[in-house]
Amino acid sequence: MDGNGRWAKQQGKARHHGHKAGAESVRRVVQACGELGVEALTLFAFSSENWKRPKLEVELLMELFMTALSREVKSLKKNNVKLRVIGELSAFPQRLQDKIQKSIDETTECTGLHLNIAANYGGRWDVANAAKQIARQVQLGELSLDQIDENQLNAFTQLSDLPEVDLFIRTGGEVRVSNFLLWQIAYSEMVFSDVLWPEFGEEALKDAIDQFSKRQRRFGKTGEQIEEG
Ligand code: IPE
Ligand code: MG
Numbered sequence: 001m002d003g004n005g006r007w008a009k010q011q012g013k014a015r016h017h018g019h020k021a022g023a024e025s026v027r028r029v030v031q032a033c034g035e036l037g038v039e040a041l042t043l044f045a046f047s048s049e050n051w052k053r054p055k056l057e058v059e060l061l062m063e064l065f066m067t068a069l070s071r072e073v074k075s076l077k078k079n080n081v082k083l084r085v086i087g088e089l090s091a092f093p094q095r096l097q098d099k100i101q102k103s104i105d106e107t108t109e110c111t112g113l114h115l116n117i118a119a120n121y122g123g124r125w126d127v128a129n130a131a132k133q134i135a136r137q138v139q140l141g142e143l144s145l146d147q148i149d150e151n152q153l154n155a156f157t158q159l160s161d162l163p164e165v166d167l168f169i170r171t172g173g174e175v176r177v178s179n180f181l182l183w184q185i186a187y188s189e190m191v192f193s194d195v196l197w198p199e200f201g202e203e204a205l206k207d208a209i210d211q212f213s214k215r216q217r218r219f220g221k222t223g224e225q226i227e228e229g
Contacts, residue, residue, distance in 0.1 A: 001025070001043055003172030003196030010196075016060050021198035023068050032202040033113055034079050036209070040114040040162045044180045048088065048122035062092070065119070066099055073103045080112030086158040087121030114162055121158075123182030130156035130183075157183050164188075167212045171197045171204075189215050 001022060008018030026043060033041045046061060053061075076083055085100050092100075100119075133156040137143040143152070154160050165181060168188040175192045177185070191208040193200070218226055 001197040002170060002174060004198055007196040007198040015057060018198055019061060019064055023064055025197055025200050028201045029205055030081065030115055032205050034081060038113060042116040042118060044118045046119045047179060048120055048125055062096060066096055069099050069103045073106050077107050077110060080110045081107060081115050082110040083107045084114065084116045085119055086116055087119045088125060089120065091120050116159060122179045124179060126158050127183050159184060167191065169193060169208050171195050171200050187219055
């Protein structure tokens with residue numbers, strides 16, 4: 001979700017207004033994904049590098065996260081959306097950690113869209129964290145070195161219980177991954193949209209899905225093999 005700051009600037013407003021408008025986009029896109037029957041949606045809300053932003057902006061983002069959780073959790077539940085938050089959450093203020101846990105608990109019974117919010121998340125952190133857990137298993141004698149393979153490591157990465165990431169969308173015109181999901185996007189289709197996140201909605205989402213549906217996914221095979229089915 002990129003482009004909040006630039007959108008605000010275009011409006012002659014402070015960056016914070018962009019983040020607020022961005023929160024409205026989150027609501028619209030979550031709703032649209034639910035209606036379209038998307039199984040899982042993972043949103044990059046705050047990266048492990050975003051701490052480098054001005055202190056005030058970081059604080060305002062935290063505040064926004066808090067209020068959005070309070071305000072939205074009821075409608076998430078009503079819409080059968082199951083919330084998860086991925087990332088190194090221990091770095092957040094205790095008050096926010098409690099709020100996150102409470103919101104997750106509220107939606108545990110939901111069986112519809114999996115909504116994953118990545119907060120203080122980094123793709124490299126995710127892989128390093130999985131490696132650490134594998135090492136622990138080896139240390140405890142529960143796993144031998146020979147048993148370590150992609151599947152074993154995968155099991156310890158975030159979202160491993162969910163379907164593979166089919167589509168990766170970045171808004172705001174930059175063409176880079178910026179340490180979002182790394183391990184998980186090995187075979188994802190990528191769509192880079194020029195739309196700034198506060199202006200991203202159902203239409204832009206459908207456009208991205210449309211692009212996705214026109215791609216031939218070969219997973220290493222030849223085009224001929226895919227066509228033969
Ligand atoms: C949203 O957009 C990203 C976060 C919520 C951290 P930006 O704040 O990065 O917007 P730009 O790139 O300055 O336009
Ligand atoms: Mg940005």
